[in-house]
Amino acid sequence: MADYRQMLISLLFPNKKCLFCGKSSPGGNICIFCAQKLKEANLAYCRPENFTNLQDIFFLAPYESTFRRNLIKYKYGGKKEFAEPLGHLLANLLTKKNLATEVILVPVPIHPNRLAARGYNQAELLATAIGKELNLPVLPHALLRAVDNPSQVKMTRKERYENTKYAFAAGPDAAKIFGKRAIIVDDICTTGATMTACASILKSVAAKEIWGITAASRQGKENNEF
Ligand SMILES: [Zn+2]
Numbered sequence: 001m002a003d004y005r006q007m008l009i010s011l012l013f014p015n016k017k018c019l020f021c022g023k024s025s026p027g028g029n030i031c032i033f034c035a036q037k038l039k040e041a042n043l044a045y046c047r048p049e050n051f052t053n054l055q056d057i058f059f060l061a062p063y064e065s066t067f068r069r070n071l072i073k074y075k076y077g078g079k080k081e082f083a084e085p086l087g088h089l090l091a092n093l094l095t096k097k098n099l100a101t102e103v104i105l106v107p108v109p110i111h112p113n114r115l116a117a118r119g120y121n122q123a124e125l126l127a128t129a130i131g132k133e134l135n136l137p138v139l140p141h142a143l144l145r146a147v148d149n150p151s152q153v154k155m156t157r158k159e160r161y162e163n164t165k166y167a168f169a170a171g172p173d174a175a176k177i178f179g180k181r182a183i184i185v186d187d188i189c190t191t192g193a194t195m196t197a198c199a200s201i202l203k204s205v206a207a208k209e210i211w212g213i214t215a216a217s218r219q220g221k222e223n224n225e226f
Pocket residue numbers: 018019020021022023030031032033034035
């Protein structure tokens with residue numbers, strides 16, 4: 001009988017865990033405590049070195065602890081299903097920042113070799129989830145990944161900027177950005193090098209305003225109480 005009850009409970013409430021703290025969260029991918037923290041967080045942003053083309057980069061939480069482990073699973077471990085809850089939270093963030101209308105979402109592209117190996121672009125899935133929720137256009141081919149860069153994990157800030165400088169190019173849909181507000185979407189902002197490189201391409205095709213949004217950031221921890 002107990003087993004039956006247990007089975008029923010797990011059917012009704014699949015064993016979901018909070019993406020941010022890892023604790024059991026029957027209601028969804030974020031527990032009530034983390035949801036509250038996120039609500040109260042200081043609308044965090046990170047400030048990349050070369051900030052001329054970007055208005056701001058907003059993110060949900062620092063890239064650390066459980067959230068970091070989950071984002072690694074999302075990117076490398078095939079956990080595509082995280083795109084939807086993360087996209088939902090990012091959509092809320094854009095709404096809070098008055099960026100939920102009259103914007104075009106531009107996911108950071110990955111090189112075709114990586115796309116073939118991984119099977120999906122984690123940034124594009126996030127952009128698609130946000131776009132679906134806010135009814136915003138998504139342009140996955142506005143930018144192209146021209147170079148299959150080596151992994152940046154062990155690189156210094158300076159090396160990352162050098163590494164990404166020529167990594168991107170305008171894609172076949174770049175002209176659609178002309179005169180528009182664009183939001184670059186990525187999973188993680190580490191030094192801001194990728195965002196900066198993408199922003200300079202969008203600037204070159206005359207985007208009116210360029211913003212960035214990521215799930216996590218290594219920058220600006222001090223700006224966020226989360
Ligand atoms: Zn939590």
